[in-house]
Amino acid sequence: MRPVIVSGVGMIPFERRDDDRLVDMLATAGIQAMDDAGLGERPVDAVYVGNMASGLFNHQVSVASALVDKLSLLPAAAERIENGPASGGSAIKNGFLAVASGYHDVVLVVGGEKMREVIGPRATDIVACMTHPEAEYIYGVTLPAMAGMFARLYMEKYGITRKHLAMVSIKNQENGLLNPYAHIHMKITMEGILTHPQAFINNPVVADPLHLYDCCPVSDGAAAVLLTSAEVAEELKKPGVRIAGVGQATDTHTLQERSDPTDLKAVTLASEKAFAMAGIQPKDIDVAELHDAFTILEIAESEHAGFFKKGEGAKAVESGATRIGGKLPVNPSGGLKARGHPVGATGVAQVVELTWQLRGEAGERQVKNAANGFSLNFGGFGNNVLAFVLRRDK
Amino acid sequence: MDMELEAYLRPPELPMVPYPAKAITLATGAQMVVRQVDREAVPVLLEAVKPTIQVSRDYYDIVGVRVYSELLGWYRYRVKDEFCLIGQIDGLLVGVVNSRLYSPQLGISLHTLAIERGLRIGAHLFAAKMEHHIEYLKQEEVLITAESPIGFRRWMIEYNLEKREGQHELGGATPYALTRELYFQNKDRLVAGERPVPPELMEVAEREIIVASEDDILEKILGARRRVFQ
Numbered sequence: 001m002r003p004v005i006v007s008g009v010g011m012i013p014f015e016r017r018d019d020d021r022l023v024d025m026l027a028t029a030g031i032q033a034m035d036d037a038g039l040g041e042r043p044v045d046a047v048y049v050g051n052m053a054s055g056l057f058n059h060q061v062s063v064a065s066a067l068v069d070k071l072s073l074l075p076a077a078a079e080r081i082e083n084g085p086a087s088g089g090s091a092i093k094n095g096f097l098a099v100a101s102g103y104h105d106v107v108l109v110v111g112g113e114k115m116r117e118v119i120g121p122r123a124t125d126i127v128a129c130m131t132h133p134e135a136e137y138i139y140g141v142t143l144p145a146m147a148g149m150f151a152r153l154y155m156e157k158y159g160i161t162r163k164h165l166a167m168v169s170i171k172n173q174e175n176g177l178l179n180p181y182a183h184i185h186m187k188i189t190m191e192g193i194l195t196h197p198q199a200f201i202n203n204p205v206v207a208d209p210l211h212l213y214d215c216c217p218v219s220d221g222a223a224a225v226l227l228t229s230a231e232v233a234e235e236l237k238k239p240g241v242r243i244a245g246v247g248q249a250t251d252t253h254t255l256q257e258r259s260d261p262t263d264l265k266a267v268t269l270a271s272e273k274a275f276a277m278a279g280i281q282p283k284d285i286d287v288a289e290l291h292d293a294f295t296i297l298e299i300a301e302s303e304h305a306g307f308f309k310k311g312e313g314a315k316a317v318e319s320g321a322t323r324i325g326g327k328l329p330v331n332p333s334g335g336l337k338a339r340g341h342p343v344g345a346t347g348v349a350q351v352v353e354l355t356w357q358l359r360g361e362a363g364e365r366q367v368k369n370a371a372n373g374f375s376l377n378f379g380g381f382g383n384n385v386l387a388f389v390l391r392r393d394k
Numbered sequence: 395m396d397m398e399l400e401a402y403l404r405p406p407e408l409p410m411v412p413y414p415a416k417a418i419t420l421a422t423g424a425q426m427v428v429r430q431v432d433r434e435a436v437p438v439l440l441e442a443v444k445p446t447i448q449v450s451r452d453y454y455d456i457v458g459v460r461v462y463s464e465l466l467g468w469y470r471y472r473v474k475d476e477f478c479l480i481g482q483i484d485g486l487l488v489g490v491v492n493s494r495l496y497s498p499q500l501g502i503s504l505h506t507l508a509i510e511r512g513l514r515i516g517a518h519l520f521a522a523k524m525e526h527h528i529e530y531l532k533q534e535e536v537l538i539t540a541e542s543p544i545g546f547r548r549w550m551i552e553y554n555l556e557k558r559e560g561q562h563e564l565g566g567a568t569p570y571a572l573t574r575e576l577y578f579q580n581k582d583r584l585v586a587g588e589r590p591v592p593p594e595l596m597e598v599a600e601r602e603i604i605v606a607s608e609d610d611i612l613e614k615i616l617g618a619r620r621r622v623f624q
Contacts, residue, residue, distance in 0.1 A: 015617055018451060119543055186512055189423030201586040202421040202514055213421065 001100035005233035006241045006390065007226045008037025009352040014183040014221030014340035022051075022058050022114040023066045025222040030071055030110045033224035037236050044226075045104035046077040050091030050111035051344035052084055056126045058114050067110065077104075084130040085293065086379025087111065088223070088347025089248075089386030095227045096243050105229045111348030112222030123218045127343065130380050132254045144215055146255060146381045147294035148207030154262050154300055155209065157311075162209060164314040166194045168295040169213045171323055172331050176338025178324075178365035181349075183219045183340030214295040219340030223349040239359045240393030243351075244280075244372075247273030247387040255381055267304035267376065270387040274374070275306070278389035282306035285389075286370040287357045288328060289350035291378035292335040298322075301376055302330060305387065324365055332357065332365045347377035351388060358392040405474035408495050413479060413526045416587030417595055420513045426481045426488060427591055427599040428522045436469035438603045439480070442487050442509060445608040449615050453542040454507075460541075460564065461505045464492055476504070479526065481519050483510070485604040491519040493527065493536070501527040501536035502563060503572075506545065509606070510614055517548055521585040524553075528577045535574065539567040553580050 010032025012025055026049060034044070049064040060066070061080075068078035083090035088111030095109040115123045124142050131137045131146070154160060170190060176182035193203040193213045203211045233240060249269035255261050275281060282305060290305070292298035299313035307328055308316050316322050322330040333339045333353040336346060354373035356362040373390040415429035431439070443465065446458030467473035475495035481488045488510035496502050503523060508516035527536045538555060539562040540546040549555065555570035562569040591599075606614070 120547075184512070186422060188421045192419055192421040192423040196419045198419065198586040198588075199421075201518075201584060202419075204583070 089377030176334025245278030245389030
């Protein structure tokens with residue numbers, strides 16, 4: 001396979017964007033990525049759009065066809081790639097394969113979702129459509145409910161407390177304050193969300209034991225990366241960040257079919273594949289973007305990806321190891337918790353953040369001397385997971 | 395002013411016990427003082443309400459214009475038995491709620507206007523308003539409606555309100571009622587606050603009602619933060 005370089009990145013602030021249409025959001029991020037790369041008049045061979053549910057959220061399908069025309073990139077190939085909340089990651093993987101195989105030299109990958117077009121309960125229902133229709137959805141399960149059940153099991157098994165979950169939330173919201181693209185810009189405190197006798201009113205239960213501040217917001221947003229061959233990248237003269245490892249793995253559709261529901265096998269397998277391809281170990285990673293749609297997931301993923309032993313992810317949070325400046329900063333962007341989670345955009349936004357980090361362009365949230373980055377995009381409830389290792393070229 | 399004629403124009407007023415101030419610790423750790431204000435505070439409150447009139451998002455424009463008229467009407471004695479509670483953080487006005495009494499037994503919830511968003515300030519202030527109606531004014535029930543979907547979810551669903559026949563005085567919308575029974579069923583879950591307010595907090599709150607600039611108010615409501623992009 002040929003090397004694949006992230007030659008340009010772009011992103012619009014994640015928030016509630018009442019006045020923007022989905023395709024406009026995708027186009028803005030896409031233009032930013034092409035401008036960032038200094039692409040100029042060079043043609044784009046293909047456009048891949050990571051999007052989970054524009055048909056349901058926005059009553060619009062074929063958004064890749066709409067985008068390629070909007071960007072005047074005709075006759076570039078264009079496809080929308082749907083893989084639930086890992087749609088962005090899947091779009092990047094497909095863009096990677098297209099360039100790595102030599103089939104394309106320049107691929108624009110854009111991830112985006114406009115979720116706030118519908119009210120919150122409707123958005124929750126649309127996202128819940130990814131669950132098994134007969135075994136899960138029919139019983140009213142939602143993703144917060146699944147995460148709640150998972151959290152209860154995981155907390156009991158490994159002695160994790162709500163204080164650990166709150167630490168993740170507080171850390172990521174602090175990081176979000178440093179990220180101008182983040183949806184949530186608010187510093188929260190342990191007293192305000194947990195220890196004050198009335199904190200439960202500020203931070204009500206969503207799906208026990210998960211409370212409001214354990215859950216990511218519902219956001220609109222888009223992010224884009226321009227992937228190129230090394231030859232094209234050399235001509236563009238941008239600081240080189242390459243996709244050094246890609247891993248993907250799946251697990252059973254329903255949680256109940258897993259022999260141990262706390263074992264996120266697809267996270268482990270996808271991560272192992274990405275590390276093996278990159279030829280490095282988890283200990284070599286300087287910065288990680290994990291899929292903390294719920295605080296418990298950041299802890300569980302940090303263990304299953306191999307950064308910490310099982311049961312030690314919470315201790316790492318407690319020790320400050322996952323803060324910016326710690327041994328392994330996790331989610332310096334604020335993660336899904338603070339940056340937001342427009343589902344189709346997330347996997348791409350994670351790679352955008354890593355690229356900024358590896359280029360040294362992450363501003364106040366910069367992780368010093370970051371050379372290797374890792375991202376994990378968690379689809380379904382861990383049934384379709386993508387992992388990436390990014391490396392700064394010397 | 396012709397006070398003889400004015401006496402005809404002013405609605406008669408029912409006696410109202412004052413609402414005892416309380417302090418609520420927010421998710422940020424900041425303490426919000428919730429307290430009742432009298433008529434003399436209205437001109438300052440109107441400064442904060444006025445910018446909201448230009449924001450269509452979440453029906454702030456309709457709520458803003460109605461709150462403006464209700465407060466002005468109260469200030470100039472053209473609304474019967476209105477009361478107003480405010481939320482302040484370090485003196486800064488972060489929300490306003492108002493209500494009135496239809497009779498000693500029946501309250502009419504007017505509006506909830508959160509200026510700072512994302513901290514359940516509207517929810518806390520609405521709960522305080524209900525607390526005043528039910529616990530201090532000893533009313534039997536409060537008629538409520540909502541202009542915005544957010545308000546509808548907050549008030550109607552979180553409190554499991556009972557639907558009532560007839561029309562709410564806010565545009566004739568369907569009224570929903572918070573009864574004493576419903577209030578006490580939901581109180582522990584939704585009504586926050588500690589009394590007495592620490593004297594130093596109260597002193598700051600009472601010294602001045604600080605109103606953010608129009609730009610800041612619009613930014614808080616619209617969620618558009620100042621960002622610096624290279």
